[in-house]
Amino acid sequence: MGAVLGIVIKGFLVQQVTLGLASFCTWVERKGSALIQDRVGANRAGTNLYVGEFLKTDVFLLKPFAFIVRNLLLRPAFAVFRFLGSIGVINTLLNDALKALLKEDFVPAGTNLFLHALGPFMAVFPVFLAFGVIPLAPDVQIFDTVIRFQVAEISTGLLFLLAMGSIAVYGVVIAGWTGNNKFSLLGALRAAAQMISYELAMGVVFATVVLHFGTFDLYRVIEMQGGSIANWGVFFMFPTGFLCFLILFIVGMAETKRGPFDLPESESELVAGYFTEYSGMKFLLFWLGEFAEIALFAIVLATFFFGGWHIPFVEFPAGEWWAALIGHAVFIGKVLFFCVLQITIRWTLPRFRYDQLMNLGWKMLLPLSIVNLIVAAAVKLSL
Amino acid sequence: MNYDYSAYYVLLSLVLFTIGTVGFIVRKNAIVAFMCLELMLNAANIAFVALSRRVGNLDGEIAVFFVMAVAAAEAAVGLAIVIALFRNLETTESSDAMELRL
Amino acid sequence: MPLVFVILSALLIASAVGVILFRNPIHSALCLVVNLVGVACVFAALEAHFLAVVQVIVYAGAIMVLVVFVLMLLNSKTEERTLSGVIQLVLSGIIGGCLVSVVGPFIIEQWPIVAREEPPISGSVEALGKVLYTDYIFPFETAGFLVMAALVAAAMLAKTKGGDPNHPRISEGKNDGTIQAGGEQ
Numbered sequence: 001m002g003a004v005l006g007i008v009i010k011g012f013l014v015q016q017v018t019l020g021l022a023s024f025c026t027w028v029e030r031k032g033s034a035l036i037q038d039r040v041g042a043n044r045a046g047t048n049l050y051v052g053e054f055l056k057t058d059v060f061l062l063k064p065f066a067f068i069v070r071n072l073l074l075r076p077a078f079a080v081f082r083f084l085g086s087i088g089v090i091n092t093l094l095n096d097a098l099k100a101l102l103k104e105d106f107v108p109a110g111t112n113l114f115l116h117a118l119g120p121f122m123a124v125f126p127v128f129l130a131f132g133v134i135p136l137a138p139d140v141q142i143f144d145t146v147i148r149f150q151v152a153e154i155s156t157g158l159l160f161l162l163a164m165g166s167i168a169v170y171g172v173v174i175a176g177w178t179g180n181n182k183f184s185l186l187g188a189l190r191a192a193a194q195m196i197s198y199e200l201a202m203g204v205v206f207a208t209v210v211l212h213f214g215t216f217d218l219y220r221v222i223e224m225q226g227g228s229i230a231n232w233g234v235f236f237m238f239p240t241g242f243l244c245f246l247i248l249f250i251v252g253m254a255e256t257k258r259g260p261f262d263l264p265e266s267e268s269e270l271v272a273g274y275f276t277e278y279s280g281m282k283f284l285l286f287w288l289g290e291f292a293e294i295a296l297f298a299i300v301l302a303t304f305f306f307g308g309w310h311i312p313f314v315e316f317p318a319g320e321w322w323a324a325l326i327g328h329a330v331f332i333g334k335v336l337f338f339c340v341l342q343i344t345i346r347w348t349l350p351r352f353r354y355d356q357l358m359n360l361g362w363k364m365l366l367p368l369s370i371v372n373l374i375v376a377a378a379v380k381l382s383l
Numbered sequence: 384m385n386y387d388y389s390a391y392y393v394l395l396s397l398v399l400f401t402i403g404t405v406g407f408i409v410r411k412n413a414i415v416a417f418m419c420l421e422l423m424l425n426a427a428n429i430a431f432v433a434l435s436r437r438v439g440n441l442d443g444e445i446a447v448f449f450v451m452a453v454a455a456a457e458a459a460v461g462l463a464i465v466i467a468l469f470r471n472l473e474t475t476e477s478s479d480a481m482e483l484r485l
Numbered sequence: 486m487p488l489v490f491v492i493l494s495a496l497l498i499a500s501a502v503g504v505i506l507f508r509n510p511i512h513s514a515l516c517l518v519v520n521l522v523g524v525a526c527v528f529a530a531l532e533a534h535f536l537a538v539v540q541v542i543v544y545a546g547a548i549m550v551l552v553v554f555v556l557m558l559l560n561s562k563t564e565e566r567t568l569s570g571v572i573q574l575v576l577s578g579i580i581g582g583c584l585v586s587v588v589g590p591f592i593i594e595q596w597p598i599v600a601r602e603e604p605p606i607s608g609s610v611e612a613l614g615k616v617l618y619t620d621y622i623f624p625f626e627t628a629g630f631l632v633m634a635a636l637v638a639a640a641m642l643a644k645t646k647g648g649d650p651n652h653p654r655i656s657e658g659k660n661d662g663t664i665q666a667g668g669e670q
Binding site: 387388389390391392393394395397398399401402403404405406408409410411412414415417418419421422425428429432433434435436437441442444445447448449451452453454455456457458459460462463464465466467469475 | 487490494497498501502504505510513514517520521524527528531532533536539540543544547548551552555556558559564570573574577578581582584585588589592593595596597598599600612613616617621624628629631632634635636638639640642643
Binding site: 112115154155156159160162163165166167169170173174176177185188189192193195196199216 | 511512515518534535538539541542545546547550551553554557558609610
C-alpha cells in the first residue's frame, strides 16, 4: 500500500515537472522567437485582465479591509502580473490556455468521433509515460527507507524510452487520418515516414550507448558518469561518444517534427499538416505533446551524455536530502539548456526539402551510426 | 509460493489463434489478411513464453525472438507485394488477383 | 485465476475480434495495435520483460506503423458486407468454436495448475543475451541474413521504374534505376 501511494505521489510530481518543462518551452518558443526575429513580441496581453480590473472597481465585500487588501495584496500582485505580462508569460501560458478551453471543438464531417479524440491523446500519452523511467536526482535516505526519484524502477528503462518513442507515431497518424482531408493525410504520411526513418539511427545510437555503459538501467547510466568530467558520455572513446551525441541530437529534432524537419506540419504547403482539422484544447494537446517531446529529448541527452545530476569533479555524499535538491537543480538546468538550444535551431534554420530529409536519414545518419557502433565495439574489445 | 497458470495462457493463445485463422479465411483485403497472420503469430508467441516459463529454460523466449525477426521480414516483403499488386491491378483485395498473371 | 490474466485476456480477445469484424481496414489495424500492446503486457506478466519491450518496439512501433502507412497510402476502401461473407463468417466461427472446445480440455489436462517452490526464470536481457549468443548463435546470424534479404527484396519490389512516381501506371518506359524525390520511399 505504501509503495503504491509512493508511486502515485511520484507520478504526480513527475507530471508536474513535465508540464513545467513544456510550459517553459512554450514560453521560450514565443518570446525567444521574438528575440531571434528582432520583434518586440508578446509583452502586454493579460496584464489588466486578472488583477487590474479589481484594482479599478470598488466592489469589496470587506469594506474595512479595502485599504489593506488594495495596497498589500492587489498592488503587489498587479506589479508581479505586469512584469510577467511584459516578458510574455501571461500571454503564452494563461491566455492561450484559456482561449483554447473556451473555443469551439470543431470536428470535421464524416469522421469517427472516437478516433478524432484519440489522436491528440495518443500524441501526449507516450511522451508523458516515458518521463516515468527518468531518474531525476540521486537517492535520498530518510531513516530506513531509500527514496529514488524515479517513478518506475525498471531495469530496461532505455528500451522503454525507445518503445514509447515508436508508439508516439500513432497520435500523428490517427490525427492525420481522421482529418478527412488531403492536407492532414499528407502530413501524417510524411510524419510516419520521417519518424520511422530516423528511429533506425536512434536505435543504433542507443545500442552504442548501451555498449559503453553495459546496462539498460538509466539510474546506473547516470551513476557511472560521476566524478571526473571524462566520465561523461560525450567523452567516451573520444570520437564515438561525441558522434553519438551529435546523431542523437539531429534525430531528436527530427523525431519531434520541429526545426528544419517540420515537413509534416509545414504551414506553407500543408496548412498545418496533420492537425489541420483540430481546434481548441485538442489542438493545444498536440502543442503540449510537442514541447514535452522536446523536453524529453533534452532529458535523454543530459542523461546519456552530460552526466545527469552530476557536477564535474564534485562528489556529493550519498543519501543526503540537500544533495538530491542540488541534483534536481543541476539536472533541470542541463535540460533547460538543451531545450533552448533546440528551439534556437528551430528558429534559425530553414526547412529541408523532402529528398534532403530522407537522404540525411538514410544515407548519412544511419551509415554513420553503424560505423560508429562498429568502431566503438572494436575499441571496447581491444581495451 | 506462486502458482503456475500456463494452461490458461495456452488456452488464451488457442482462442487468439482461432480468431486469427477465421479472420484470415473470411477477410478479402490482403492487408487485413496479413494482419490476421500477425494475430496468429502472436498467439503462438504467448504459448511459447508461457510454456518456456513452465519448463524452466529460455528456449521458448528465444523462439519468440526469432518469430519477431521473421514477422518483420514478412511485413517488409508482404507489404511490398501488396503495393506491387495495387500498382498493377489498383486493388488490395486478394480475390481480385485470381488469374496468376497481371 | 489471477485478475491480471482475466483483464488482459478480455482485452486481447475483444481486440482480436475487432480486427476481423471492423470493415474499415484502418480500424482493424488500430485494433491490432491494441492487441499487440496487450500481448506485450502478457509477456510482462509472464516476466519476460525484454520480450515485452521488444514486442512494443518491433510490432507496435515498426510493423504496424508500416501497415497503417501502406493503408493510408493505398487508401483502402471499406469492405461491403455481403450475404456470402456473413455466412462464411458464421460458419468459420462455428468451426473455430468447435476447435477450441475440443482442444481446450486437453490443454487444461496437459498442464494442470501447480504451486511451485522456486521462483520462475526471468527473461532478463543478460540471461536472454547469453543464450542467444552461445547456443543460438547460428540461427541468430541466419535470422540477420533473412531480414537483410527481405529488406533488399522489399526495396526491389516497391521500386518504381523511372517516370513520374505519382503515376505508377505510366511507368512502362525505360528504367533508369533512380528513385525520384518524394516518390516511393
